[in-house]
Amino acid sequence: MARSPLPPVPTRLLEVEVAGTARRAAPLAALVRQSDEHAANGSPHGELIERLGATGKAGEVHTVPDPGSGPRWLVGIGAGDPASSRAGGAAFIRAVNAHLAAERDAGARPPRTVQAELPAESSAGELDAFLTGALLGGYRYVVSGEPDPPQARTLRVLTPHDRAIQPYTEVAARARELAAASALARDLANTPSNVKNPGWLAGVAERLAGDLPGLTATVRDEGWLAEQGFGGMLAVGGGSASPPRLIELAYRPRGATGHLLLVGKGITFDTGGISIKPAEGMPMMRTDMAGGGAVIAAVRAIAALRLGVRVTALVPAAENHVSGAAYRPGDVVRHYGGTTTEVTNTDAEGRMVLADALAYGIKRYAPDAVVDVATLTGAMKVSLGLRTGGLFASDDTLAERVRDAGERTGEAWWRMPLVEDYAEAVRSEIADLRQAPSGPGGIAAALFLREFTAGLPWAHLDIAGPARADRNYSEVVPGGTGFAARTLVELVSGWAPVTNSRKAATAGVGS
Template sequence: MTAPTPPAPFAAPTLPTPLAEIRLVDPGTGPSGAALVRLCRAGDDAGAPSDAPSGWVPSPGAVAALAPDQGAGRWLVGAGAASSKDWRGAGAAAVRVASGRSDPGELFGAGDEGVARLHVVPDDGVSPDWDALATGLLLGSHRFSVRSSAPAPPPRVTVEVPADQRPAVERALVLAGATATARDLADSPSGAKSPEWFAEQALAALAAADGVGAVVRDEHWLAEQGFGGVLAVGGGSSRPPRFLELTWEPPGAGTHVVLVGKGITFDTGGISIKPNAGMADMRTDCSGGAAVVGALAAVAALGLPVRVTGLVPLAENHVSGSAYRPGDVVRHYDGRTTEVTNTDAEGRMVLADALGYAVATLAPDVVVDVATLTGAMKVALGVRTGGLFATTDDLAADLTGAGESTGEAWWRVPLAAGHDEDVDSRLADVRQAPPGPGGIVAALFLRRFVGDVPWAHLDIAGPARCDAPHEEVAKGATGFAARTLVEFCAARASW
C-alpha cells in the first residue's frame, strides 16, 4: 500500500531502512573475497589471539585490524567475557566497523557494486551465543537516515553457524527485524509523520506479514464510538487522529493477547507546553505503538499459534485554539470521565480509550500496554531499563523473562495501593495527573480502565531513545520492547 505524500516541505524517510543481508553457512565453507572477521573472547582460558596487535584486548566490541602483511580486510572483534550482551555488541561492532559504518571503519571486501562483504567466524575454541550474535549483526547494520544522498548499501554478511544452531539464529533475526521496524516508525520525523502517515507506513510494514489483518479508523469513527481521550489529545492538531487495529488469529489459537501501544506522533505538551530542550526527541513518542507494529510482524513471520490483537491509538498533541485544556472533563470509550490536569500527560488519555475498547469488545485473556509514558520512570530507572507494572506476579515474571531472553531489561515497580485514591477526582471519575510518584500514579490511572483482566504496563520512557550508542543499540529510536512482546506472545502460545 502506498503511503500518502506528506505535505511540503517536510522530508519523509524511505522505509524500511535496508538491513544487512545475512547468509548462514556450514563451518569451513566461507566465500572467497570477503573480509574475514574473527570473533574473540577474553577470560581465564582465552585471551588475545597470537596474531593480535600488541596490547590489544578482546573487550566487548573492541576491534583490531590486522597488519597489511597478514591480508587486507582481516579483523578481530572482541566479545569480552562472552555474555549475551557482549555477543550482541560484538556482532554490531563487526558490521559497523568492517563495513565502514563507524570510525575508524574502512570498507572491505566490496565488489563493483560497493557493498561490503563480510565473513564472520568464531576464533578457535570460541562458542558464541548465536542468538545474541545474530541480533547484533542485523541491528548493527541499521542506520536510519533522511539524507539527500543515498546511504551506503548495507553489508552482505556470511556467518559460519553449526547446523543445529540455525533455527535459533533465524528466529533471532526475525525478532531483530521487529526491533528495526519499530525504530523506523519511531525515528521518522514528525513533520512527515502524521497519525495517518504512521498508520499507512504500519500497513506497508505488515504487507508481507501473511495473515495479519489491519484496519485504520478515522476521526469520524472515533467520534461515533466515543474515543474521547484520543479526540481530546488530537484536537489541537490540523492532522486528525487515527486508531490502528491489527489482528493475528491463526486456526486453533486459544489464548488471546492484546497489545496496546501509545502512538503520539509528536508531543508539544499541548497547552501545558514542554520546554524546548529535548522536544525534538518527541518524534519518538510513538515508540510504544511502533513496538506493537514490529511485534505483530514478527509474530506472523514466526507463525505463533496464539491470537494477538494490536491496538495503536494515534494522535498529535499540539497547541491551537482547539487544543484540550487543563480543567476539561473528557469522557472515554468505556464511559468513564477524566479530569484533565496536565495536557502533557496525553499518553494515558489515548491509552485509556484503547484499554477500555480492548476489555469491552475483544475478550482478552491478558492485556499489555507499552508507552513512553512518564519522565519519572526515566529518572528512576535510567535509559537502559524499562519499568514494568503488573497485576499478577506470574505476568510480571513472564515479561521479565521475555526481556531477559532478548536482551531487554525490565524492573518491576509496585502498583502501590497507598496511592490509588490519589487517582480519584472530585469533579470526574479520575484525575489524569494526580500528585505522587509520577510513574506509579500513571499506572494506577491506567488500571482503572482494565477491570479484572490480567494487565501489565510497560513504561519505556527511558530506553526508547538513545543518545550514546551501545551494543546493538543505535543513536535515536531504539525499538525497545518489540522483542520482549514477541517472546511474551510466544510463551503464551503454549498455554
C-alpha cells in the first residue's frame, strides 16, 4: 500500500516517563528558576549557571559547550508560574529537536530520549505546565516529500530526590492527555481541505471514538438531514460537491453526574459562498472547522480520562462553496425545529449550521447546559486579538466555570456582553430571524445563536482569533492551535449541574 502523503491523525506525541534518577546515556536539561537575587540561588548547578550567565528567564535556553556528566541545557522557567513553565517547556523541546537535527547532519545517531531535571520544591502545577509546553511546543504538521526531521520520542522527567514519584506520574499522565487533545484539534484543523471534506471529518471521528470504551459515534448523512429539517446545514452545504454530515459523539459513563452538550462549528472549507471572501484570507479557511475539531478532540480526551460526566457532542460539518446550487443572500431557510432565518450574508455560514445543531441537541438530548465553539466572527479578532477567546454566556455560573477552566489550562477567555439593545436587530421582517444584521458582529452572532438555546444555561465561545497562529509563541506553533480543547476537558473535569444563576443579558466585564 502506498504511504499517505499526509501526517498521521492523531499526531504522535512525546512519551513521558517520571523517574527519580537520571539515565546515563540520555542528554539532560536542568530547569532553572528566575530569582530576584540570582538564578543560581538554591540550584545544584550554581557554578554552571554563573559561568553561562543564565538568568532563569522563562524560555531562555543555554547550551552547555562541554556537558561532561552534567546537563547539556539550562532551561529557564521564570518564577515557575504556569505561563512561564509552558514557555520553558516549549523552548526546551525546540532546542532539543534542533540539537537532534544537528547530530543527524553531522553523521551521528541522535538520541531519542531526553531528560529534564525539575528544580527542588517543584509543584504539580509547574510539572503540568512544563509538560504542556514540551508536548505541544515541538508539534509539527508538514506535508512534504522530504524525510521527517529527527524528534525526541521520550521525555524522562526527574523529580526532586525527596519527593514520591507517584503524584508526579499522575500529573504527567493527565497533562499528556490534555496536550493530546490540543494536538488532535491541531491535526484536524491543519489537514488540507482537498482531503478534509465533511465525510472525511466524520470518518476520523468515528475511528477515534471506536478506540475508547463508553464513547460512540453516529454520522448523519444529507438524506437524514433533509428528512429531519436541518435547513441551515443543507443550505450552507448545498453549493459543494461534498454533502454535509452531522457528527454525533456520545460519552455515557456509568453513574454520570450531569449532562453537558458541546457543539462545534465544522465548516471544512469556507469560500464565503456567493458573499465570497477576499483571496488573501482564504487559504487558512481550512481551519474554519477548528471549533468542531476542538469538540471532537475534547470528547476523546474526556472518554480517555474516564470523567464521570455525560457528554453529547455535535459537529455540523459542511463545506461553504460557490456553485449554481449555493444558497443566496435573500433566501429564507427553515432550521431544525421550524424557526426561519433570512439570509443576508452567505459568509455568515457558521451560525446557520450551529443553529440546527443547537436546536436538535437540546430537543433530542435535554442537557443541563450547552457550550458551543466556533471560529465565528472577524469582529472578535478586532476586539480581542489573536490570543484570547471571546466568551458570551446567558448564565453567570457557567461563564465563570469556562473562564476558570481556561485559566487552569493556559487558554485565555474574555467575557463579552449580550447587549439586549441589539437583540431586536436579529429579528426579520420576512422571517423569524435575520442572520447577520448590522451592528457589533460578535454580539449579533451570539444573540442570533441564543435564539436556539431554549433558555438553558449556555456559553458561546468565539475562537476566530486564537484558533490560528502565524508564528511560534509559548507552546503554540503556526497553523491551527487547538485552542479551546483543553478548556472543554477541564470544564467537564470539574463539572456539576448548573442551577440557573442570574441571567446575564448585559453582563460582560472581566477576563
